[in-house]
Amino acid sequence: MINRVIQQFGLHVRSINEVEDSYSSTVYKCHLVNGQHVFLKIPYTKLKYQRELEAYEMLKGHVAIPEMLDYWYGDEECTGAFLLSELKGEPLSSDASPSVAFQVGVLHASMHTIQPPVELTLTGIQNEFQNWSNFIEKQFYSFAEDVRDVLDVHLYNQAIDKFEEMKQLLPHPDGPSLIHMDFRPANIIVDGNKVSGMIDFESVRFGSTEIDFTKLYRDFLRFDNTLFHAYQEGYNSIRSLIDLEVVLPFYRFTDSFNSIGWCKRRGIEKNAVFLEENLVSLKNILV
Template sequence: MDKLQETIDKFKLNVLAVENVPQSFSSTVYKILLMDNRTVFIKIPYSKQKLEREYSVLKRIANDLPVPQVLDYWEGNEDITGALLLSAINGVPIIEKVDSALAFDIGVHHAKLHAIAPNEHDFNSSVSNEYDHWSEFIKRQFNSFAIDVKEVVEPSLYELSLQYFNKQIKLLPPPDGPCFIHLDFRPGNILVHENKVVGIIDFESVRIGSTDMDFTKINRDIFLKYPGTLQAYQQGYGSIRALVDLQEVFPFYHFTDAFISIGWCKRRGIEKHQAFLQENLVYLKGILNVK
């Protein structure tokens, strides 16, 4: 049986129409219009770990942040990892220019996530606690993609990258946390309506860790592209909780993000992600001062 149809049957849905959701890189997501004209989403993660992680996090933070409501959960079978049935939020991912007002609101919501203090149950849940061995976690993330990067970039650039990483990781400030960190906090996962944040989605990568890694993608996709947004974001974030010194951590995490993104492109298909690959090669060479 088709995986989607089997999932629909498990959730006992009366479906009128189905639409694929693009730009979902670690799950298959469908927008479902029901016969009663309600809209819901079916999310089928690529692994049970991601399924269980997102399920537990969404239920945990539902009262603190505007996130999709878990309407149903299926643990899956031998052929399907399982699925979540999620409510729709009246908003769309950020695809246009971000102004200072929206950047301020993004800062507020990001800080609200980081302000949720993990409790004893959280430390024993499906969400990994990486805070207590933060440097080791960063090294694992970096090294897991190094073999892929090595096949793509010139040997000299690869060796310079390793040297830079091993030097700079020792200079990071003490971890800020422990906090829930999204790890994919980017425009595509921030839903807006009338220039206000109305939803945060895609929590399958969440960890308990240090906040300093969680600013990387909005720096790349918002702060570096739209002048004034960093200052506005800092004001919004600071209205909820203290913010780490971003200028102290941005260079290192911008570098690791570019390096890992190159490895990600290799895994997911260089031809398909050629533009993203080239963008990150430019970043990497710029950081390492390589022409």
């Protein structure tokens, strides 16, 4: 398949390497004979392809993202593919400076300023805002079918009761905004002390911003209050940040629960470490 995609884009490739930490697409970094580096991305489904295509159209000129050099709609055997420029740098790491954390806040808030377009008909990106509570509930109970096979009955029932209890305490949704749904360090590229931009938009929706802080907090913000404060300052310089203390407990809980279901779907043995992390997190919340 990758050879077909390379041929489709007419690339002259010197070397190619599959990118790790990509879970909803197959991604390759290509070193071309002219010395340029580009990325080939093949989404797992046609819906993810369409979301990414529409996201690039809306984000271009508003948020720092790679340049889409070309795209292919695919055929019966391939869901489609993107040819993307390289953002200079490496994924965000825990040793980032407060300046970088501030820029991450600016980047995130800039995405959240984008609202459903009036002039553009979308077929991939759904607007879930008007039925936000139903969206969260549907997502949770979809994963619950898989989680049931992993947790013991007592812990599973505790989790269900906790969800029903906590969702009643959520504030009015903040939006509608374009939300990334996978805004985590691996999808934020940093070059030294400068944020180059964000990547991976196959899960984007229009919805409430409240869900979009969870993974960044889980993997980055919670480890250093100075970075957390700098991020908040950056975000507030673009738009008002909601009260994270109110929403994070709920979304950290659902993230752990849903991630257990995700591991069951994608393979428990292959995702054993991630599964264990979320089991520990869920138990700590429920105890």
